[in-house]
Amino acid sequence: VRKVELELIVLGLGNVARRAARLIVELQDRVPFTCRAISVVTARHGHMQSDDGLDLRAVLQRVESGGRLGADAMGTVPMIADLCARRAMAVRERRLVCIETTVLNITDGEPAISHVRAALEGGAHVVSANKGPAAFAYSDLVAVAERRQRAFLFEGAVMDGIPVLNLVRETLPGVRIEGFRGVINSTTNHILTALETGETFDAALARMQAEGIAEADPSLDVDGWDAAAKTAVLMNALMGARVTPHDIDREGIGGVTPDEARAAVERGERLRLVASAGREGGRLQGRVRLERVAAADPLGSLTGQQNALLIRTDVLGEIGILQRDAGLTQTAYAIVADLTTIARRLGS
Amino acid sequence: VRKVELELIVLGLGNVARRAARLIVELQDRVPFTCRAISVVTARHGHMQSDDGLDLRAVLQRVESGGRLGADAMGTVPMIADLCARRAMAVRERRLVCIETTVLNITDGEPAISHVRAALEGGAHVVSANKGPAAFAYSDLVAVAERRQRAFLFEGAVMDGIPVLNLVRETLPGVRIEGFRGVINSTTNHILTALETGETFDAALARMQAEGIAEADPSLDVDGWDAAAKTAVLMNALMGARVTPHDIDREGIGGVTPDEARAAVERGERLRLVASAGREGGRLQGRVRLERVAAADPLGSLTGQQNALLIRTDVLGEIGILQRDAGLTQTAYAIVADLTTIARRLGS
Numbered sequence: 001v002r003k004v005e006l007e008l009i010v011l012g013l014g015n016v017a018r019r020a021a022r023l024i025v026e027l028q029d030r031v032p033f034t035c036r037a038i039s040v041v042t043a044r045h046g047h048m049q050s051d052d053g054l055d056l057r058a059v060l061q062r063v064e065s066g067g068r069l070g071a072d073a074m075g076t077v078p079m080i081a082d083l084c085a086r087r088a089m090a091v092r093e094r095r096l097v098c099i100e101t102t103v104l105n106i107t108d109g110e111p112a113i114s115h116v117r118a119a120l121e122g123g124a125h126v127v128s129a130n131k132g133p134a135a136f137a138y139s140d141l142v143a144v145a146e147r148r149q150r151a152f153l154f155e156g157a158v159m160d161g162i163p164v165l166n167l168v169r170e171t172l173p174g175v176r177i178e179g180f181r182g183v184i185n186s187t188t189n190h191i192l193t194a195l196e197t198g199e200t201f202d203a204a205l206a207r208m209q210a211e212g213i214a215e216a217d218p219s220l221d222v223d224g225w226d227a228a229a230k231t232a233v234l235m236n237a238l239m240g241a242r243v244t245p246h247d248i249d250r251e252g253i254g255g256v257t258p259d260e261a262r263a264a265v266e267r268g269e270r271l272r273l274v275a276s277a278g279r280e281g282g283r284l285q286g287r288v289r290l291e292r293v294a295a296a297d298p299l300g301s302l303t304g305q306q307n308a309l310l311i312r313t314d315v316l317g318e319i320g321i322l323q324r325d326a327g328l329t330q331t332a333y334a335i336v337a338d339l340t341t342i343a344r345r346l347g348s
Numbered sequence: 349v350r351k352v353e354l355e356l357i358v359l360g361l362g363n364v365a366r367r368a369a370r371l372i373v374e375l376q377d378r379v380p381f382t383c384r385a386i387s388v389v390t391a392r393h394g395h396m397q398s399d400d401g402l403d404l405r406a407v408l409q410r411v412e413s414g415g416r417l418g419a420d421a422m423g424t425v426p427m428i429a430d431l432c433a434r435r436a437m438a439v440r441e442r443r444l445v446c447i448e449t450t451v452l453n454i455t456d457g458e459p460a461i462s463h464v465r466a467a468l469e470g471g472a473h474v475v476s477a478n479k480g481p482a483a484f485a486y487s488d489l490v491a492v493a494e495r496r497q498r499a500f501l502f503e504g505a506v507m508d509g510i511p512v513l514n515l516v517r518e519t520l521p522g523v524r525i526e527g528f529r530g531v532i533n534s535t536t537n538h539i540l541t542a543l544e545t546g547e548t549f550d551a552a553l554a555r556m557q558a559e560g561i562a563e564a565d566p567s568l569d570v571d572g573w574d575a576a577a578k579t580a581v582l583m584n585a586l587m588g589a590r591v592t593p594h595d596i597d598r599e600g601i602g603g604v605t606p607d608e609a610r611a612a613v614e615r616g617e618r619l620r621l622v623a624s625a626g627r628e629g630g631r632l633q634g635r636v637r638l639e640r641v642a643a644a645d646p647l648g649s650l651t652g653q654q655n656a657l658l659i660r661t662d663v664l665g666e667i668g669i670l671q672r673d674a675g676l677t678q679t680a681y682a683i684v685a686d687l688t689t690i691a692r693r694l695g696s
Contacts (some may be wrong), residue, residue, distance in 0.1 A: 032522070161664055162664065166518065166519040167515065170518035170519055172380035172511065172632065172685070174375040174684060296644075301648075308668075315677060316681060317672060317673025319510055319670065320668070321670070322646060322670065324666035325664070328663075330663075333523075336521070337520070
C-alpha cells in the first residue's frame with residue numbers, strides 16, 4: 001500500500017507535540033502515512049519554516065536544549081494563511097495538515113480557535129490536542145471544515161489517545177448518544193486517590209507536579225475546568241450541543257480532606273470528580289461534580305491516573321471505555337490516530 | 349449522501365437474524381445502506397428465494413408463526429455458489445452480502461465455514477454473528493477474502509454489538525495487541541452472580557432458560573466452550589494466532605456452589621469465568637478459567653449479563669471496553685455495524 005505523504009504545520013512544540021513527533025517515527029512502519037514538517041511555531045522558542053521540510057530531529061534537540069529556532073512569528077494566523085497559499089499543491093491534494101497543540105485558554109479558547117479556523121479556511125486539515133477549539137467553537141469550526149471538505153479531528157482532547165470520539169464515529173454507526181458519565185481528569189483522580197492513603201492535598205499535588213503529571217498552575221485541573229472543557233467537547237461532538245466550558249455546572253476538589261476521602265472508603269465508596277451530561281427537562285445539561293461513587297461502580301474502581309467514560313446510547317444501552325494506563329505517549333498517540341484517519345480517507 | 353443498495357443472502361433466521369432485520373428497518377434513516385434480501389435459508393423452516401427481493405416482513409411473520417417458507421435447500425453451499433453466479437451485477441458492484449447466523453458447531457465450525465468460504469469465493473462479502481468461522485478457520489477465510497477483495501466481518505462473535513474487533517481495526521491504528529483478559533460469556537456471569545445471592549446453580553440456570561438468556565442446551569456456556577470460541581476469535585483476529593477453541597486451556601463453572609460464590613464475596617472477591625490470552629515462553633496461549641477476581645477489578649464489578657474486555661497493548665498500555673447492558677438488540681446491532689462498514693468502504 002502506497003503511503004500518503006502529509007505536510008505538517010506544527011503549532012506548539014510542548015511535551016505532547018514532541019512525543020508525537022518521536023512516536024510517528026517509532027510507528028512509521030505501522031501507519032499509512034509519512035510526514036514532513038514545513039513549519040514549526042512555538043510560544044517560547046520562536047518559529048522556523050522550510051518548504052523543503054525541516055529536520056524535525058534537529059528542531060526537537062534545539063528546543064529541548066533551550067535554544068531558539070528563530071525569531072518569533074509575526075502573527076500566527078496570517079502566517080498560517082500564507083503557508084496554505086504557498087503550499088498550493090499540497091492543499092489541492094489535501095495533504096496539508098495543521099497540528100494544533102497550544103495551551104488551553106479557559107477564558108475563550110483563543111488564539112487556538114483562530115489558528116484552527118485559518119488552517120481550515122486555507123485548505124489544511126486540522127488535528128488538535130487542545131480542548132479549546134472544540135469546547136468553545138465546535139459548530140463554527142465544523143461548518144468551516146465541511147465547507148472546505150477538510151477534517152477537523154481532536155481525539156486527544158478528551159481521554160488522551162484512548163478512542164472516545166473515534167469510538168463513536170467509526171464503530172457505533174446509527175447509534176444516538178443520550179448522555180455520559182465519566183472520570184476524565186487524571187490529576188484530580190490522582191489527588192483523590194492519594195488523599196485516601198492519608199497524604200495531604202498539598203503534598204499529593206506537589207508530588208504530581210514534581211513527576212510532571214500536574215501543571216505548574218494546577219487550578220485548571222483542581223477547580224474542574226479541564227473536566228468542564230472535556231465535558232463541553234463531548235457534548236458538542238457527540239450530542240449536538242452548543243455549549244462552552246462556562247455552561248457546565250462545575251465544582252472542583254479544592255476543599256477535600258484526607259479524612260473525607262478515607263471516610264468514603266470506609267463506607268464502601270470513593271470520592272471522585274465525575275463529569276456527566278444528559279437531557280434534563282428537554283435541555284442538555286453538563287456537570288462536573290465531586291460525587292460519592294460506589295466502590296464497585298466502574299468509576300469507583302479507578303485509581304491514580306486511570307480514566308473511564310460510560311456512554312449512554314439508545315440502541316446499545318450503556319458502553320464503557322477505560323483508560324488503565326496514562327502518560328505522555330497515550331496523549332501523543334491521539335495525534336498519530338487522527339493523522340491515520342486523514343491518511344485513510346485520502347487513500348481510500 | 350446516496351445510500352449503497354446491498355443485496356442479502358440470509359443464512360439462518362434465528363432470534364439474532366430476525367432482530368437484525370427489524371433493527372435495519374428501525375435505523376434505516378441513520379445508516380448508509382438499504383438492503384434487499386434475495387435468499388433466506390433456515391434449518392427448520394425451509395428456504396425461499398426471489399431475485400426481485402423477498403418481502404422480509406412477510407417472511408419473518410411466517411417463520412415466527414411456525415409456518416414454512418418452502419422446501420428445504422438441497423445443499424446450502426451449491427445454492428450460495430449458484431446465487432452468486434446469478435447475481436453477477438451485484439457481485440461486480442460488490443453489493444452482494446451473505447449474512448451467516450447459523451448455530452455454532454463447537455466440534456469443527458462446520459457447515460458455517462463452508463458457507464462463508466462459498467460466499468467469499470462467489471464474490472459476496474460476509475457478515476457473520478457465528479463464532480465458528482473465525483474461531484476455526486480465520487486465516488484461511490481471510491486469505492480467500494483478500495484474494496477476492498471482499499470483507500469478512502464478525503463483530504457479533506465476541507461481545508454482541510459492543511465494538512471490539514472494530515475498536516482495534518478502526519480506532520487503534522499502529523497499535524499491537526499483546527494480550528487480553530475479559531469476562532465475555534454472559535450466561536456464566538449471570539449464574540455466578542445468582543449464586544452469590546444464594547440461588548442454586550440449577551435454579552439460576554432454569555430461570556435464565558425461561559428468560560431466553562441461556563440456551564436449551566447450556567453446556568456450550570457452562571463448560572466454557574462459548575468463551576473458548578470467543579478467545580480463539582480474538583487471538584486469531586487481533587494477535588495473529590492460528591488457534592481453534594480446542595487449543596484453549598479451558599474450564600467451566602459446573603462445580604461452583606452458592607457457598608463458594610458467597611465465600612468469595614466475603615473475602616472481597618468474586619468468582620468469574622475469565623478468558624485471557626498472552627505470550628508465554630514465546631508462544632501465544634489462550635485460557636478460560638474460573639478465577640478469583642478482586643471486587644475492585646473491572647472484571648470483578650460486572651454483574652449479571654455485563655461483559656468486559658481489557659486489552660493489553662504496546663503503545664497505549666491497557667484499554668478496557670465494557671458492555672453494561674446486554675440483549676438481543678445488542679447482538680443484532682453487530683450485523684448493522686458490519687453492514688455499515690461494507691457500505692462505507694463502497695461509498696468512499
